[in-house]
Amino acid sequence: MRLCSSLCCLLVILVVPGDGFYVPGVTPVEYKRGATIKFKVNSLTSTRSPIPYDAYAIPSCIPGKRNPKPQHENFGEILWGDSIKPSMYYAHMQINVTCRRLCQTSNYTARQMKTLTKRIEEGYRGHVILDNLPVTEVFTPKLRGYRTYLLGYPLGNPKTPPRNRRKHNVPTLNLIEKTQINNHLAFTIKYHRPADMVAASHGVRIVGFHVTAHSIKHDSNTCKDDDTENAGWYPKQGNPVTVEDSAFTWSYSVNFVEDPELAWSSRWDPYWASHSTDSRIHWFSIINSLLIVLFLSGMVAMILMRALHRDFNRYNDPENQDEAQEETGWKLVHADVFRPPKYCNYLAIYVGSGCQLLGMMVITIFFALLGFLSPANRGGLLTAMLLLYILLGSYAGYVSARFCKMFHCQTWTNIGLTGTFFPGHNFIIWFLLNLVLWGKSASNAVPFTTLLALMGLWFFVSVPLVFVGAVLGYKRPAMEPPCYPNTIPRNIPEQRWYMKAPFTVLMAGILPFGAAFIELFFILSSLWLNRFYYVFGFLALVAIILTVTCAEITIVMVYFQLCYEDYHWWWRSFFVSGSSGFHLFLYSIFYYFTTLHIRGFWSTVVYFTWMFCVSYGFGVLTGTIGFLSSFTFVRFIYSQIKVD
Numbered sequence: 001m002r003l004c005s006s007l008c009c010l011l012v013i014l015v016v017p018g019d020g021f022y023v024p025g026v027t028p029v030e031y032k033r034g035a036t037i038k039f040k041v042n043s044l045t046s047t048r049s050p051i052p053y054d055a056y057a058i059p060s061c062i063p064g065k066r067n068p069k070p071q072h073e074n075f076g077e078i079l080w081g082d083s084i085k086p087s088m089y090y091a092h093m094q095i096n097v098t099c100r101r102l103c104q105t106s107n108y109t110a111r112q113m114k115t116l117t118k119r120i121e122e123g124y125r126g127h128v129i130l131d132n133l134p135v136t137e138v139f140t141p142k143l144r145g146y147r148t149y150l151l152g153y154p155l156g157n158p159k160t161p162p163r164n165r166r167k168h169n170v171p172t173l174n175l176i177e178k179t180q181i182n183n184h185l186a187f188t189i190k191y192h193r194p195a196d197m198v199a200a201s202h203g204v205r206i207v208g209f210h211v212t213a214h215s216i217k218h219d220s221n222t223c224k225d226d227d228t229e230n231a232g233w234y235p236k237q238g239n240p241v242t243v244e245d246s247a248f249t250w251s252y253s254v255n256f257v258e259d260p261e262l263a264w265s266s267r268w269d270p271y272w273a274s275h276s277t278d279s280r281i282h283w284f285s286i287i288n289s290l291l292i293v294l295f296l297s298g299m300v301a302m303i304l305m306r307a308l309h310r311d312f313n314r315y316n317d318p319e320n321q322d323e324a325q326e327e328t329g330w331k332l333v334h335a336d337v338f339r340p341p342k343y344c345n346y347l348a349i350y351v352g353s354g355c356q357l358l359g360m361m362v363i364t365i366f367f368a369l370l371g372f373l374s375p376a377n378r379g380g381l382l383t384a385m386l387l388l389y390i391l392l393g394s395y396a397g398y399v400s401a402r403f404c405k406m407f408h409c410q411t412w413t414n415i416g417l418t419g420t421f422f423p424g425h426n427f428i429i430w431f432l433l434n435l436v437l438w439g440k441s442a443s444n445a446v447p448f449t450t451l452l453a454l455m456g457l458w459f460f461v462s463v464p465l466v467f468v469g470a471v472l473g474y475k476r477p478a479m480e481p482p483c484y485p486n487t488i489p490r491n492i493p494e495q496r497w498y499m500k501a502p503f504t505v506l507m508a509g510i511l512p513f514g515a516a517f518i519e520l521f522f523i524l525s526s527l528w529l530n531r532f533y534y535v536f537g538f539l540a541l542v543a544i545i546l547t548v549t550c551a552e553i554t555i556v557m558v559y560f561q562l563c564y565e566d567y568h569w570w571w572r573s574f575f576v577s578g579s580s581g582f583h584l585f586l587y588s589i590f591y592y593f594t595t596l597h598i599r600g601f602w603s604t605v606v607y608f609t610w611m612f613c614v615s616y617g618f619g620v621l622t623g624t625i626g627f628l629s630s631f632t633f634v635r636f637i638y639s640q641i642k643v644d
Helices: 001-013 075-078 110-121 160-169 269-275 276-316 323-324 328-332 345-368 382-392 394-404 413-439 450-476 501-508 512-515 516-528 536-563 570-578 580-594 601-639
Strands: 036-046 049-053 084-091 097-101 126-130 136-139 148-151 184-194 205-214 251-258
Touching: 049 110, 049 601, 075 382, 084 184, 097 516, 126 184, 126 205, 148 450, 276 512, 276 516, 276 536, 323 394, 328 450, 328 536, 345 394, 345 413, 345 536, 345 570, 345 601, 382 394, 394 413, 394 450, 413 450, 413 601, 501 512, 501 570, 512 516, 512 536, 516 536, 516 580, 536 570, 536 601, 570 580, 570 601
Parallel strands: 136 205, 184 251
Antiparallel strands: 036 049, 036 084, 036 126, 097 251, 136 148, 184 205
16 A cells, blocks of 8 residues: 555656746746745765765754655655755845854764764765755856856865875965864845836845855854844854864854846856856867768768669669679678578667657757756756656557567567566666665665655556557558568678677767767766756757767668678667767766766765666667668668669
8 A cells, every 4th residue: 555655646746747847937936025035955965976965964953853854846856866855044035144053052972073074074065945046155266257156065174184285285374184164154145126016016036045154163252142243243264163073053144135137037047157168168069079970971972872873773774784683792682681680579679778768868858948847846857757768668669569570579578578678777776776875874865665666657657558559569560671581591701800890889889979978078067066957959959960970870880781791780780879888988987087086985886887877878879779770771772772
């Protein structure tokens, strides 16, 4: 009964949007002067570890006697590790707070202080949310001249390691002898008065939320209960709280600033504008990818089309029967080119799963371009992808059934494998990884009941849809090849070293990966460096270029392979473009050592496990594009010649 309830609740969460969802610019909230606004806290994250922790997993002021339960609005928040909870931070609209104690001075145990020290030294950052806006630190680099927004605030300042002091010649004044705790947060809340008179009568709108963290040792003369007695006080440096102080006070201040230029509909713009050079890099990436596409298109146009046109004329010319009888090149293998490959059922299964991923990608990007996946809807992107993947199980079953029927392996076992083989691999890996996250008490460790509900969605929604699609696919006529294979397969001549499978697969896969390389860098940065990625316009362009690149490079390699009388092109066409997933995993290793600062055994295991799953899915997606393109190409060229 509990499992059924969890499954029903999860279906409602997936189908019905949460309260936080909105199309940007549609559902603003107005606050009148003096209205109480409450802050929420989110999970602790770090760029040095992919394992997030609960906000109250460190010494802090907890509202109530027990750790409150997270307020999840959708299933994507659970998988992503967002653990949004109420906090004791509050303010009254447009009324500044000079200093307010969050709770009474507390004495913490040595174990609690050890945990806090470890999190500070690992670079973890706290996250606070107000009116669906995440709090940020604001920096203005002198050399760049524009503002940079960094999500969250540092929990403290780790002590300077001795080796860094000698290596970088750190001045004595900048040395941190003991790890400091940022126990005071100075919030800045920007608000905007609506131009609409009706909306303005309801109050003002919050358009910015920033923070500056300080380490201050309070005494009886600071942060008094009556805030009027704190007039003139401001955070002073020089007397910080260190991890050796087992008793200290948490405090905060609030400053309201009116911003007449920044409207509510564009309040997320500063987050994107903080990376103003990124747009130029995106355009450079697109131009670079277009050059690759133009190069491949030129090869297809000048070599393939010209050669094919000459071949068609020679093979189909009735006045040149003698030359037509001397079959050479790709026509020579016409009686073997459509021979079903080994393990053809697994090829059909992978192609069906790849079409499922391809459909999910196309629809997700389409709705993202329309603005339905707002950054304010945390977990909305992941929820949409999961929902689409489940519903597109029918598409996977249909495609797999069509190829199984063509390969004469139309069994219901293969259809069942279509719904369980590829997702099963990822689920087993994810389940084992979830055991590690449970052991580390991470906030993105999926609860057991949710895990069972996820399996229910898989076996009771996705898999049945696969069979529904397969029924439709089996009812369709089989895809007849232009040339039927002979009973006895012909021998394949010895291939040159550069035409053998390992070399062609690995080398050709570089081009699809190179077409999406720079965009993949930004996606990895959003995953592991806590940066926003909502430039779906650039992503759509790169996705189109990637699709064209996969199709063209596979067609070129399959044509050359057939010209060398090697008719084992089925799996080769899948792996040629699919090897870009292998290159992505190799790049993740390079990215780990050159960009990330992840340390620790389990953190490294989590990173490479996730990257393996991402690379595996990327390889299946690109491999499917290449296979379908080459399949269409091969059917076309052999349907244009006359075969006795």
